[in-house]
Amino acid sequence: MTGTSVFKPTAVQKKALELLGSGAKHILLFGGSRSGKTTILVIAIIYRAVRYPESRHLICRLRTKDARSSVLHETMMPWLKKIVGHRRFKLMVHDNYVRLWNGSEIWIGGLGDREQVDKILGHEYNTIYFNEVSQISWAAINVAYSRLAMHIPGCRNLFLYDCNPASPMHWAYKVFIRKIEARTDTPLAKPELYASMILNPQDNADNLAADYISDILDTMSDKQKARFRDGLWVKAEGVVYEKFSEEMLLAPEELPERFDFVTAGQDFGLNITNVKAGWVGNTVYLIADYGAYNVPTRTFNETLEALGWYTNEDGTEAVFPTYCDPAGGERIQEIRGGVKANNSVDPGIDYICALMERKQFFVSTACTGVLQEIADYVRDEGNQIVKVNDHFMDAMRYAIFSQVQYGIICS
Numbered sequence: 001m002t003g004t005s006v007f008k009p010t011a012v013q014k015k016a017l018e019l020l021g022s023g024a025k026h027i028l029l030f031g032g033s034r035s036g037k038t039t040i041l042v043i044a045i046i047y048r049a050v051r052y053p054e055s056r057h058l059i060c061r062l063r064t065k066d067a068r069s070s071v072l073h074e075t076m077m078p079w080l081k082k083i084v085g086h087r088r089f090k091l092m093v094h095d096n097y098v099r100l101w102n103g104s105e106i107w108i109g110g111l112g113d114r115e116q117v118d119k120i121l122g123h124e125y126n127t128i129y130f131n132e133v134s135q136i137s138w139a140a141i142n143v144a145y146s147r148l149a150m151h152i153p154g155c156r157n158l159f160l161y162d163c164n165p166a167s168p169m170h171w172a173y174k175v176f177i178r179k180i181e182a183r184t185d186t187p188l189a190k191p192e193l194y195a196s197m198i199l200n201p202q203d204n205a206d207n208l209a210a211d212y213i214s215d216i217l218d219t220m221s222d223k224q225k226a227r228f229r230d231g232l233w234v235k236a237e238g239v240v241y242e243k244f245s246e247e248m249l250l251a252p253e254e255l256p257e258r259f260d261f262v263t264a265g266q267d268f269g270l271n272i273t274n275v276k277a278g279w280v281g282n283t284v285y286l287i288a289d290y291g292a293y294n295v296p297t298r299t300f301n302e303t304l305e306a307l308g309w310y311t312n313e314d315g316t317e318a319v320f321p322t323y324c325d326p327a328g329g330e331r332i333q334e335i336r337g338g339v340k341a342n343n344s345v346d347p348g349i350d351y352i353c354a355l356m357e358r359k360q361f362f363v364s365t366a367c368t369g370v371l372q373e374i375a376d377y378v379r380d381e382g383n384q385i386v387k388v389n390d391h392f393m394d395a396m397r398y399a400i401f402s403q404v405q406y407g408i409i410c411s
């Protein structure tokens, strides 16, 4: 090895390394942009791969192409060359992994790309590092959990996470800061296994261009400064459902006892989601939601059935239309009551915004999927919807707007 002294951690990066050895199993580094979060976690993985021969480690983010450009090429390759030496590792381009002379492997992949998922989740690992988790669904993280199962004597397996903070409704805030389960909001069974730390650009000033903080971060809007400079969990800029507020939240027992009718919306994809809505006149109540990751449509529908999705309180069958992502093709037939949804995005969003404005939109606190996405569902500078973390948002729109457009009523 060329030597580990070529890497000089900043003071907070040193603390982050200590946290990795603290006994926690899940470690999140959050904070502003360019504060050294990704670097220190990649370095930690390189150290682990070097120290434990034949060990295997996974670094994943939402998209493979982003994992390759920002993690593999910008961060990992330069440090591997310095720390390990370029002759002692090999990049296996098509398989997306790096193999070290000692038999250790570091895999890179995207949890949001179907062709990647089976490949990366087909192995067992000693470390799984979820990069930029603000973009990754809780369902996907949970599926990956089962893959941290490789056994190498002496090596304590770890889950690592990093992100720029999202809204305080994001699962990462719930799990790491509030220490509650993301799906049920109940206290974590073993909170001591979850640790987090904030790193901000100021902490990494020595490694940044002199004007990065003063000319770029300091000149951002207040909301952006809060997130990207100060690392705070605050509402994003450009939020689509800006009008959504806490007053629209209802405990399940506060929902109306009877609805005029019920509809549901179904989104397909690696993240598969369903949102169920009850209607009283023109007022919409989101009753329940459910999401899963990388499961066949049929299995997903069977789970809905087992959850009582299609059963009334008195045990009779609940019959209602489920408006499905039109791109679902034949999968639509596998969903009970499945019909094609209307997929006009902007009119659908406008309709829901108008419901919120008229106080005709309520969400049960049981809808933890919708609630985890709604505050982070945003438009970019070009006013385009950011297609990230939007699985429940699409299903919700199908459930509501298709009903308005098509008006199928079942009882």
Ligand SMILES: Nc1ncnc2c1ncn2[C@@H]1O[C@H](COP(=O)(O)OP(=O)(O)O)[C@@H](O)[C@H]1O
Residues within 6 Å of the ligand: 007, 008, 009, 010, 013, 032, 033, 034, 035, 036, 037, 038, 039, 040, 204, 207, 208
């Ligand atoms: N200990 C370090 N030594 C040298 N450069 C570093 C160190 N830590 C971070 N950097 C550099 O700082 C910049 C931002 O780091 P990065 O890890 O990408 O931040 P973040 O993931 O928090 O956005 C990168 O150019 C990276 O190479």
Ligand SMILES: [Mg+2]
Residues within 6 Å of the ligand: 037, 038, 039, 162
């Ligand atoms: Mg980063």
